Amino acid sequence: MQYTQLGRTGATVSRLVLGTMNFGPHTAEEDAFAIMDRALDAGVTFFDTANGYGGTDRRGWTEEIIGRWLASRGRREEIVLATKVFGEMGPGKNDRGLSALNIRRAVDASLRRLQTDHIDLYQMHHVDRSAPWEEIWQAMDLLVAQGKISYVGSSNFAGWHLAQASETARARHSLGLVSEQSLYNLLTRDIELEVLPAAEHYGMGVIAWSPLAGGNLGGRSSTGVRRRNSGGGSGSDARSAQLDRWEAFCAERALAPGQAALAWLLHRPGVLGPIIGPRTIDQLDSAIGAVDVALSEDDLAALDEIFPGPGGPAPEAYAW
Template sequence: MQYAQLGRSGARVSRLVLGTMNFGPHTDEADAFAIMDRAFDEGINFFDTANVYGGAEHRGWTEEIVGRWLAKSGHRDEIVLATKVFGKMSERINDRGLSAFNIRRAVEDSLRRLGTDHIDLYQMHHVDRDTGWDEIWQAMDVLVTQGKITYVGSSNFAGWHIAQGSEAARARHGLGLVTEQSLYNLLARDIELEVLPAAQHYGLGVIAWSPLASGRLGGSSGGVRRAGYKVDDAKAAALAKWEDFCAERELRPGEAALAWLLHRPGVLGPIVGPRTLDQLISALSAFDITFGEEALARIDEIFPGPGGPASEAYAW
């Protein structure tokens, strides 16, 4: 297992992040326990969840499963545990967002479901356009002081949101954000324009979600191609070239796509959200793949990025 620092914090985490979103709705508890057991045995110490995971009818279900595993395994002190706040948890008008009112209640609910007295990385699942940074950081600072959370991260933020949040924290003499969790894969490279540069400037480790583009990068016989994800002719052609590229090197496309993310500057690591134990085992093989400059250049030809950070990507 490879490890890296959690952004500019002193904590060290595995560069493969265990995502738990499938636990409950798509993976039953026994299989989820087996996946977490194997992940821990393989050196994965970074588990990611969210308060809304579990499906519309059972929000919080995934946190409950993770909490029962933590209690059964006895590994709580060895796991860097991350969860999120923002999403709608009920029909109550304040049961969502990043108001101090909701953050206070949401963290208590997550702690109860997870069966722990602290959350190591508490992430804002989305920017809240209706709540000011002074209110958000005041609420987070209280939780840090109380020992209920250790670090704060963001998710789905634009580069300027990262800058806003980081500068607001700096004005309060706080540590601020240490991670950003963003959509990032070979088919979705937009964050290279501004999110990655902002994260690197402010010392945030970037965690890539949907690293296989919902299975599209896993090969024709690989991952799940979910309904609602359309592949136009250009993307279909790129995916065919990707499979040829991997076949020439005797690589599995999904493992190679994860390995590419591990080569990206500023990326802490990808989140893998296995539904089965076999999917977790496959993901672990990404660490065995090394790409040289020639291979990376070929990948850029297949899946062109934006051309660099803004504004160099589109201006002089």
């Protein structure tokens, strides 16, 4: 396994992040326990979840599964545990968002479900345009002081939001955001415009979610069928041709497409690592193999030709 720092902090985390969104709705609890056991034994120490995971009718289910695993294994201090706050958790008007009121309630509920007394990385799952940053940081700073959380991260923020949050925290002499979790893969490279440069400027580690683009980058099944529809619309033929080139690239180098897609992210500057979301042990084992995949400069250049990025950071990418 490879390890790095959690942004500009002194905390060490594995470069593969175990995503748990499937636990409950798609992966039975017994299988989820086996996946977490195998992941930790393989050196994956960074576990990511969210208070809303579990499905519309059972929000919090995934945290409950992780909590029972933590209680049964006694290995809490071996992992860096991350969860999120924002999503609607109840019928009340204040059961969602980033108000100080909801943050206080949500963290206590997550701690109960996770059966732990602290969360290592508490992430804002989305921007809350109705909550002032001063209010958010007052609530987060209090949680740090109480020992309920260690660090604060964000998810799905634009570069402008990272700047707003970080500058407000700086004015309060707070540590501020240490990570940003963004949609990032070979097919979706928008964050290279402003999110990656902003994260680098503020010393934040970027965690990539959907690294296989919903399965599009996972290659074909044993029957020769592409694992995920490449999408409809006018660009579907072009996308299919692009994925054909991708699969040929991997075949020429004897690389498993899913591993190669994860490896590409591990080679990207500023990226802490990708989130892997296995539903089975086999999927986990395959993903772990990505840390051993080395891509040369020529390989990376070839991938830029197949999957062109936005052309550099903003504003150079769209201005003279």
